[in-house]
Amino acid sequence: MAEPASGLFDRYKAGLVGAELTHTWRGHGSAIFLEFGPLTPRHHRDGSPGNSAGEFGVMIEWSWRVETAVSVVFGSWSDDAGWERSLEQLHGSTVSDVWLFGDLPELGIALSSGHRVLSFMTSDGDPDWTLFDRREPKERWLRVRDGLVVEEFAD
Numbered sequence: 001m002a003e004p005a006s007g008l009f010d011r012y013k014a015g016l017v018g019a020e021l022t023h024t025w026r027g028h029g030s031a032i033f034l035e036f037g038p039l040t041p042r043h044h045r046d047g048s049p050g051n052s053a054g055e056f057g058v059m060i061e062w063s064w065r066v067e068t069a070v071s072v073v074f075g076s077w078s079d080d081a082g083w084e085r086s087l088e089q090l091h092g093s094t095v096s097d098v099w100l101f102g103d104l105p106e107l108g109i110a111l112s113s114g115h116r117v118l119s120f121m122t123s124d125g126d127p128d129w130t131l132f133d134r135r136e137p138k139e140r141w142l143r144v145r146d147g148l149v150v151e152e153f154a155d
Helices: 005-016 080-088
Strands: 022-028 032-036 056-060 063-067 071-077 094-099 105-113 118-121 129-133 141-144 148-153
Touching: 005 056, 005 094, 005 129, 005 141, 005 148, 022 080, 032 080, 056 105, 056 118, 071 080, 105 129
Parallel strands: none
Antiparallel strands: 022 032, 032 056, 056 129, 063 071, 063 118, 094 105, 105 118, 129 141, 141 148
């Protein structure tokens, strides 16, 4: 029997709250990656160094923003020349809350720095975020498929 989405999400949330943001990096296009907790080095297929992975990770493609209580600080439509520096300023913050919002589940992450990272899909299809849990021998992740939060596992 499938676990309800709220139960799935609560398991990830319990592990992520209190975790430190230790690494951030930019993926293809406007995708961003946030890595939480102790880092493990990774390598590309050719053996060259890749981006390290945290115990938990978040990937947000397409549209996202980082905000405070009073303004949007930067987002996927900001001048991308400043993304790396702006993301690095979030390092050392810990996760104070994680939540889903909207009829089509979007992801929100509150940090101890007072910043919030929010996904918000502005194209057709599902919200395009993934929450990775790499603590177990077999990596698992949550994402949205056909409007529902689902869990998937690495092969």
